[in-house]
């Protein structure tokens with residue numbers, strides 16, 4: 073069992089009968105979805121799930137987990153997802169996928185947000201390994217980019233894998249991948265991005281994680297919570 077599966081197996085033990093559980097997106101979230109389906113089958117556990125993306129919706133469907141649409145919910149019990157970076161204060165960077173809007177909505181609406189990582193995701197500051205994904209209204213991208221450049225940001229629109237077009241998020245936004253000088257801390261950046269008109273959502277998840285569950289060399293380590 074790898075460290076991502078280890079973290080997922082730990083998280084699935086937090087699920088209780090009758091809960092509404094949010095499913096994240098990515099390879100680590102997939103380990104959790106598999107573990108949840110197994111537990112439901114083996115222990116006759118009944119849960120309702122809500123997915124953060126089309127990919128997770130399809131996976132949940134294939135595994136027979138009972139899905140509810142996000143628009144029918146005002147809250148949920150538990151949201152479980154991966155992250156690209158985790159800073160010491162449990163601020164997260166997310167969004168290598170294209171589903172930031174749903175992911176942040178579910179994280180905020182949930183009583184508990186469990187973040188599953190392996191050791192490679194631990195960083196000293198947000199933006200250490202990856203640019204910050206910023207979803208923008210398509211007509212606003214140049215204005216937003218210009219505003220972010222005034223803060224020292226550098227970057228551009230995310231391209232498709234074959235480099236012949238631009239990525240469109242699940243919400244229909246374009247995605248700017250921006251790097252910022254290390255002097256701007258994630259709190260200042262979080263505030264600046266929230267205050268920039270034309271920004272639909274961004275990848276800094278501040279004060280949202282309840283507990284980070286880290287698989288590390290075959291053991292589970294809990295951060296926060």
Ligand code: 5RP
Nearest residue numbers: 098099100154166167168169
């Ligand atoms: C998607 C995400 C993912 O949770 C993040 O990219 C981590 O992915 P993985 O578990 O595959 O490493 O934020 O938007």
